[in-house]
Every structure is written in C-alpha cells, then in structure tokens.
Amino acid sequence: MKVLIADDDLISRMITKAAVEQAGHDCVVAVDGDEAWELYQVHQPGAVVTDLMMPGLNGLDLCRAIRESEDDSYTYLILVTSHGSRDDVLAGMEAGADDYVTKPLDPFNLRIRLLAAQRITSLHADLARYRSALTEQARTDPLTKLHNRLKLTEDLAELQDRTEPHDFCLAMVDVDNFKSYNDLYGHPAGDAALVAIASTLAGAVRETDGVYRFGGEEFLLLLHGQDADGAEGVMERIRSAVHALQIEHTGDPDGVLTISAGVASYAEGHRSGTEQLLKDADLALYAAKASGRNRVTVASRSSFPN
Structure with a gap:
C-alpha cells in the first residue's frame, strides 16, 4: 500500500x-x-x-x-x-x-x-x-451484450447537453421478417441470429460509435461525426455484411435474414431534439420496410425543424 x-x-x-x-x-x-x-x-x-x-x-x-x-x-x-x-x-x-x-x-x-x-x-x-x-x-443487453436503452438515453442526453454542437446520426435497424423466422426455426435460433447480427453491427463501426439493442429485433446505431451521406454509406456496408452472414430464412424473399435501416441526421441546419431524431429515424425505417425491405433510407431533411 x-x-x-x-x-x-x-x-x-x-x-x-x-x-x-x-x-x-x-x-x-x-x-x-x-x-x-x-x-x-x-x-x-x-x-x-x-x-x-x-x-x-x-x-x-x-x-x-x-x-x-x-x-x-x-x-x-x-x-x-x-x-x-x-x-x-x-x-x-x-x-x-x-x-x-x-x-x-x-x-x-x-x-x-x-x-x-x-x-x-x-x-x-x-x-x-x-x-x-x-x-x-x-446498461447492457443480456442477450446480445450490446448497450441497452438506458445507456442510449444517457448517451443522447450527454450529446444534447454539450455546449458546442456535435454532428451525429442515428440509424434505426430492424431485422426483416423476424417473426416468421422465429415461427419457422424457433426462439433459440432467433436468439442466435440476433447475437450474430449484433456482433456484425458492433464490428462494423468505430469504437467511438454506439450500438444499442433498442428492443426485440430492433437496434440503434449512434454514429458520431457523420453527416447523412456518410451514415448512409456506413449502413449500406452493414446491410451488406448482415446479408453476407447467409442466415437461412425460407420465409424471406431473399432466402436469408436481412435488415432494413432508417437514418436521421443531427447536423448544421437541422438540429432537432433527440425525441424528434428517433421519430425521424423510425419513420425512415418504416419507409425502408414499405419499399421492399433489405435497404437503407435517409430521413428527408425537410422533416427536420430549423
């Protein structure tokens, strides 16, 4: 001592x-x-x-x-x-x-x-x-070992409390046709698939970024220092990486598990609150689903209040 x-x-x-x-x-x-x-x-x-x-x-x-x-x-x-x-x-x-x-x-x-x-x-x-x-x-999801919503809430509050604005993007991610996957293969297989996808998400971003299990088969990514175009590129690479896992899903048109993602940006000219950002990301995700799934959609900048 x-x-x-x-x-x-x-x-x-x-x-x-x-x-x-x-x-x-x-x-x-x-x-x-x-x-x-x-x-x-x-x-x-x-x-x-x-x-x-x-x-x-x-x-x-x-x-x-x-x-x-x-x-x-x-x-x-x-x-x-x-x-x-x-x-x-x-x-x-x-x-x-x-x-x-x-x-x-x-x-x-x-x-x-x-x-x-x-x-x-x-x-x-x-x-x-x-x-x-x-x-x-x-602050950790027990299944995937990712951060959970409590940690997300804390991290977003910290970003909003900063004196100097900090550009970032939120990406809401959903596993496509996951309910039918569970119905076909069982919940243990569903859990294993979520773990594999979570690992892919975490491995595809920087250490400074955040990856969270938002709930069920939904995930959320916090991408620091990214504008909408940069975040879209990141999410396209992640979408391709999940597709490349080749997790068989006979109930999906692609024959494998895929993800859809919606991106919302907090940057100069559209610095809305975190609740609005989450809504924008969720709406963009809904648009990706409605457009056929297995794709990335960026929230329209017109949806952000100045």
Missing part, C-alpha cells in the same frame, strides 16, 4: 517514514499541508498519515480536501496529534479522519492502524468494482 506522510517536523517525518517502510509499505513524504495535497492528487495513496498542525493546509483541511475529492476510491486518514485531546480527536473525525495516533509516535501503534487501513481500503476497492460491474450490467 502507498502511504503519504505529511509532517513539518523532520524528526517526526523520519520516525513515521521508518515505521511505514518497516511495515512493508511504500512512502511518499510531504513537508507541509500544501505539498501533501499536491502529492495526494498525483499518487492517490491508500493511506495518509498527517500531522494536525502544519504550515499551509493543516491536518483538518487536508482531510476535508481529500474526502471532498474522492469518488469511488477511499483513502484511510490517520491524524497525528501532539496531545490526543478529545477536542482534537473529535475535530479530526468530523473532518474525515478514520483514526488517530499521538506524539511521540509509537511505531507499533501506527503499524496496527496501517493494518486496519489495508483492510478498509481493500473492502472499498471491492465495493467500487462491484458498483462498476452492476452499473455496466444495468
């Missing part, structure tokens, strides 16, 4: 540093509170052993600054006081400290507290990983 020591007294720093290193931990040393805060931001230590009274930020201010800056991480804070008075200890705990030791420092007492620090920070790290996994799970 990396331990930051903050103390303006040379002898105290040396004793603390020796105790920390004898306990098998790495040391970062600061001679005052301001330097400690700078080193904390650079090294993100697992524990901080800080003197109460120092030039610059004192121990209480340092504790408060660290607690306010933490997100998923957790730093174990040990306050060093000269007298261990109740008022000092209480003030330290209220400022965010986890424990305290008194001067002159007893290396054994500090080592015990560092053992506790390792356990607590390890638990917090595990909880952070679990939270991250749950957050990802909540």
